[in-house]
Amino acid sequence: MPRIQRILSFFFLIAVVLAALQCARRGSPTGGPKDNTPPVLLKAEPENLTTEFKAKKIRLYFDEYIKLEDIQNQLIVSPPLKYNPEVTPQGGARKYVEITLKDTLLENTTYTLNFGQGIVDNNEGNPNSFLTYVFSTGTYIDSLTVSGVVKDAFNNKADEFISVMLYEIDTAYNDSTVYNKPPNYITNTLDSTIIFQLKYLKAGKYAIFALKDESKNNVFDQNTDKIGFIDDTVSLPTDTVFLLNLFKEIPNYSLKTPNYAAANKIIFGYSGGNEKLDIEALTEIPDSISTLVVKDPEKDTLNYWFTPFEIDSIIFKVTNENLKKIDTFTVKTRKLVADSVMLTPSHRNTINFADEFYITSNIPIVAMDTTRIAIFNKDTIAVNFKAKLDTTKNRMSLDFEKEADEKYYLNLLPYFITDFFGATNDTINYRLSTGGYADFGSLRLNLAGEITYPIIVQLTDEKEKLYREIYVSEATALDFNTLKPGNYLIRIIFDSNSNGIWDTGNYLKKIQPERVIYYPSVIEMRANWEKIETFTILD
Known part of the structure; x- marks a missing residue:
């Protein structure tokens, strides 16, 4: 008997014996093996x-x-x-x-x-x-196919349930059709894959789109949906595999009805990106009353602050200088509690060597007295620092050199800051400590391949939250030092317009989003590790 047959016979005999022993055992029935067969x-x-x-x-x-x-x-x-x-x-x-x-x-x-x-x-x-x-409904089944891949233009992981749509380019089709008419053909990536395939299509010329269709109405809503498109016409039949980059547009300009958020703050919410808005009170306001308009650093909102006075309502004129558009609103007074100043530190207890320490205020800060600040180390030796007030982000940064295994005591004395209403702070104390260099890892990233500069190289956590960022204008090795142990992703933004941020696309203007790529694997960092990675970038 050939050797392979003897081996198979031996294993078959073992299987029979084990099955017999299993049948002879006493006990409750297990119900048998789990059914993994789908319905047919x-x-x-x-x-x-x-x-x-x-x-x-x-x-x-x-x-x-x-x-x-x-x-x-x-x-x-x-x-x-x-x-x-x-x-x-x-x-x-x-x-x-x-x-x-x-x-x-x-x-x-x-x-x-x-x-x-x-x-x-x-x-x-x-x-x-x-x-x-x-x-x-006709005499034959259409049999052509279009296939491709959908990816998110910015995020590493694509959304689930992405619709891929084909519009036949006929006399009724124009660039606005995707806003108001369902497609001729549609499929969906569902929740399991980024690959799509549209089947049973007829020959012709088509426009192809990907849509994160939040309203599930098979048309594009700029305010809620992500969209992806290609510039070229799809001519069927074709063997081209299409790539669709999904992005959220900056919505067209619109202004929300302003309303009171606190006793002395009216918020003017808007959409439309970096529109330049001018807010003017048409109602006569006494000269003794101070007003201030500040952009909210976290969202598209202008905050209109004013010192207390009695009034039933205020009429505002809001001018969009770019679009030459004017809106008028009447805002009625509401009985609300006035805001009181709250200072929030960027770090509590620990701080990394590379991190900036800053304090954010909920009310605009109009003055900062650096003589009311003192920083000491654990030996009560004064530490030199530089203080800066950022009125755009409404925060105060304290920059000082941080040493390993050190403790720092930040003492902010009364009258350190003065807010818009003339209020000041009480004594505030923060305690910060640094770890040792051996508690962190260091990563050197070398870039290879065809790279068009400038680029933005970002280090993120596994949820793609930004951790570190380096702006790169020419070929150089990139060092990310004192990294906390953990897993990281590398994201590279090709900053084609050199403005230092990622720019999304616009369908009607036929602008694709700036290119974003990720290092193909997660990078693990441990304490006291020194790691070198090479990222070869392909066109």
Whole structure:
């Protein structure tokens, strides 16, 4: 007997003996192995790939009891229907799925119903993945295909449930069609992949889009949806694999109705990016009253501050100088509590050698007295520092050299700051400590390949929160020192307009977002590690 046959026979004998021993054991039955088999489609009425389709109901029969899961998100009908079909059973188990069509179907059109992961067996929840039912109201089934990949233009991980849409470029199509009309064909990446494939298409010329369709209405809403597009026309048939970068546009300018946020603060919310707005009170305000307009550093809001006075309402004129647009609002007084100054430090207890220490205020700071600040180390020796007031971010930074295994005591005496209302602080004490150099790791990053400078190299945590950043205008080694132990991602932004930030795209202006790439793996850093990584960047 050949050697391989003897080995197989030996293992077969062991398996038989083990099975016999298992049968001889006493105890409660385990229920047998877990069922990992998805439900199998036995037949469809009308049959799949039916032509000259005229039915109003479709039934799909399976070999076991099934149920529906998240079918409202999982079922994708292409071309989209005005009214979603009714799908049963809802909340029960049967051996069939029934689809009731509520729309009048287009003539000579191939339709696909992709059920995604929405049909699962009743016991274990195994899905019949991406089951597709296809029919045509004409005499043949269209058979062309478009495939590609959807990625997020900025984030490393793409969103789930991305719609990919094809619009036929005919006499009715224009750049605004995606805003107000559903596509000719649609599919969805669902929650399992970034790869898409549109099937059963007819020959022609198309525009292709990706959409994070928050409203699930199959059209683009600039205020809520992300969009991705390619500049070129898609001509079918094609064997091109398309890449769609998904991004959120800066919305068009709009101004929200202003309202009181506190007794002496009115907020003017707006959208539209870095629009230059001028706020003017048309109501006569006494000369003794001080006013100040400050941009909120965290959101698109202008804060209108004013010192206390009695008034029923104030009429404002808001001018958008770029668009030459003027809005007028009447804001009625509300009885609210006045804000009191709160100072928030950037660090508590510990600080990294490379970190900046700053204190943020909730009320605009108009003055800072650096003679009311003292910093000492653990030996009570005074530490030199530089103080700076940033009125844009409404924070005060204290820059001082930090040594290893040291403690620092920051004493802020009364009258250190004066806010817009003339209020000052009480005594504030902060205690900070640094670790030893051996508590941290160091990373040197070498860049290789074809690189167009300038670039922004960012170090983030695994949730893509920014940790460190270096602006690079020419080839050089990049050092990220004193890194806390943990896992990091590297993100590179190609700053094509040299403005120091990532710029998103705009569909109507045919502007793609600035290119962003990530190092292909997570970088682990441990205490006292020195690591060198090379990032080869390809075109």
